[in-house]
Amino acid sequence: MNAPTNPTELLARPVPQALLDALNQRFGAQCSTALAVREQHGRDEGSIQAPPPAAVVFAESTRDVQDAVRLAAEHAVPVIAYAAGSSLEGHLLAVQGGISIDVNRMHRVLAINADDLTVTVQPGITRKALNEAIKHTGLFFPIDPGADASIGGMAATRASGTNAVRYGTMRENVLALEVVTASGEVIHTGTRAKKSAAGYDLTRLMVGSEGTLGIFTEVTVRLYPLPEAVSAAICSFPSIEAAVRTVIQTIQLGVPIARVELIDANSVRMVNAHSKLALREEPMLLMEFHGSPAGVREQAEAVQAIASEHGGQAFEWASTPEERTRLWTARHNAYFAAVQSRPGCRAISTDTCVPISRLADCLLDSVAEADASGIPYFLVGHVGDGNFHFGYLIDPDDADERARAEQLNHQLVARALAMGGTCTGEHGVGIHKMGFLLDEAGAGAVDMMRAIKRAIDPQNILNPGKIFTL
Numbered sequence: 001m002n003a004p005t006n007p008t009e010l011l012a013r014p015v016p017q018a019l020l021d022a023l024n025q026r027f028g029a030q031c032s033t034a035l036a037v038r039e040q041h042g043r044d045e046g047s048i049q050a051p052p053p054a055a056v057v058f059a060e061s062t063r064d065v066q067d068a069v070r071l072a073a074e075h076a077v078p079v080i081a082y083a084a085g086s087s088l089e090g091h092l093l094a095v096q097g098g099i100s101i102d103v104n105r106m107h108r109v110l111a112i113n114a115d116d117l118t119v120t121v122q123p124g125i126t127r128k129a130l131n132e133a134i135k136h137t138g139l140f141f142p143i144d145p146g147a148d149a150s151i152g153g154m155a156a157t158r159a160s161g162t163n164a165v166r167y168g169t170m171r172e173n174v175l176a177l178e179v180v181t182a183s184g185e186v187i188h189t190g191t192r193a194k195k196s197a198a199g200y201d202l203t204r205l206m207v208g209s210e211g212t213l214g215i216f217t218e219v220t221v222r223l224y225p226l227p228e229a230v231s232a233a234i235c236s237f238p239s240i241e242a243a244v245r246t247v248i249q250t251i252q253l254g255v256p257i258a259r260v261e262l263i264d265a266n267s268v269r270m271v272n273a274h275s276k277l278a279l280r281e282e283p284m285l286l287m288e289f290h291g292s293p294a295g296v297r298e299q300a301e302a303v304q305a306i307a308s309e310h311g312g313q314a315f316e317w318a319s320t321p322e323e324r325t326r327l328w329t330a331r332h333n334a335y336f337a338a339v340q341s342r343p344g345c346r347a348i349s350t351d352t353c354v355p356i357s358r359l360a361d362c363l364l365d366s367v368a369e370a371d372a373s374g375i376p377y378f379l380v381g382h383v384g385d386g387n388f389h390f391g392y393l394i395d396p397d398d399a400d401e402r403a404r405a406e407q408l409n410h411q412l413v414a415r416a417l418a419m420g421g422t423c424t425g426e427h428g429v430g431i432h433k434m435g436f437l438l439d440e441a442g443a444g445a446v447d448m449m450r451a452i453k454r455a456i457d458p459q460n461i462l463n464p465g466k467i468f469t470l
Contacts, residue, residue: 001414002435012051013098015075022071023055023057031056038053038055038056038100044090045086045147046432047348048090050093051094051097055099057101059101062218065103078460080094080100081100081101081152081216083149084126086149089429091157091466093431095431095464096465098461098464103152103215104150107122107124109121109134117223120218121218122218123150123215126149126150127143138226140223145160151219155219156216159426165251165259165260166257166258174203174220175203176219177202177206180214182459205452210429210466210467212453212462213456227290229291229295230258231318232319233303233304235316236279237282237284240364243310256290260382262284263380264378266377270378273341280314285307286331331380335378342376342393344396345393347393349427352422353425362412367379377393382425417440430466430467453468
């Protein structure tokens with residue numbers, strides 16, 4: 001299996017003073033070379049470190065993005081799009097130098113088409129802000145990766161999250177894009193129509209391209225009616241296997257569960273300490289059901305019966321928004337709870353996804369390896385679609401711990417691929433999984449990806465050093 005690429009092996013391209021002068025002349029106060037600003041835009045939530053970009057442009061319009069890209073292209077200098085900064089795989093790092101284009105000020109809702117169940121937004125709006133802006137319509141945007149990520153970033157990484165088992169991923173929910181290309185040209189992909197057979201599907205090509213093929217300036221996504229009734233529940237289990245078997249049986253029986261999350265005992269303990277809760281410190285499923293009151297009740301009763309067969313106990317139901325928020329806040333805080341459980345640590349996060357039939361085997365073998373390693377870890381997963389995450393908590397200055405954590409990740413990815421799975425279910429390739437992509441897709445497929453990249457971005461200025469090397 002190929003090792004992940006080390007970003008320190010990639011040489012940064014010099015950023016000429018002429019470009020910095022041109023950016024300052026065009027953008028004025030919208031451009032910063034202050035070290036604190038550059039450092040903020042040169043890191044994400046992952047464990048990889050790299051030098052910061054040479055400058056940050058705060059774009060406020062499509063024209064701003066165009067002009068910044070055109071100026072960078074004149075000097076063959078890389079550009080990296082930046083929004084919420086919640087990536088875990090090094091997507092935002094200026095590993096080959098360059099400038100960062102911050103789109104956080106591009107956060108407007110441009111058009112709500114409630115009758116067609118679509119909305120068009122600028123890329124910097126976050127998922128929570130979007131749902132707040134459309135709540136009066138009785139519709140919502142369901143993709144929930146946990147972090148309050150930007151819609152542009154979610155489209156770029158083909159994100160999914162807790163609701164994917166019912167509502168799909170960004171791949172299924174992005175209908176159209178406005179994209180600034182490497183030459184500064186603006187193109188439009190897709191339409192608001194539910195289907196099209198017109199030419200190559202450029203929207204699907206762009207979604208998941210991680211900023212290497214263009215910078216998104218508008219995104220049109222699907223919306224869904226708010227369910228008439230929503231109920232959440234937690235259930236504790238005597239073992240991870242019992243919890244996973246419950247999920248597998250639930251999915252195979254066709255129960256239309258909206259969310260089902262696995263939290264291992266380590267994670268529950270960390271969440272209890274972080275959020276001042278008193279959850280049973282055992283493997284736990286956190287579930288949510290959407291539909292009519294009668295449908296929700298039937299779904300919940302069916303899952304409760306399945307869980308009972310596998311030793312599930314201590315069911316706790318939450319029907320009010322406040323109760324559901326309390327439960328899901330605990331889940332979404334699991335990453336930060338884990339990092340705070342070991343002061344000064346960084347988390348090396350995994351992101352494998354396997355066919356649901358192989359989920360238990362993959363999880364149990366991986367847990368055994370993690371336990372034997374002696375490295376503190378936490379485990380959470382969107383297990384309804386076979387996706388799960390280990391977080392290995394390492395001392396960033398301890399080379400031995402980092403090596404052991406990377407070896408665990410190596411073994412986990414190899415196991416997932418052997419079971420017909422993938423090295424990344426939702427985080428994307430970024431830097432950390434570049435070697436694994438070759439193992440998964442094969443040299444021929446990666447060469448085809450390179451050919452597409454070269455054709456669209458011949459100077460290799462759009463987020464270079466990510467997904468694969470040229």
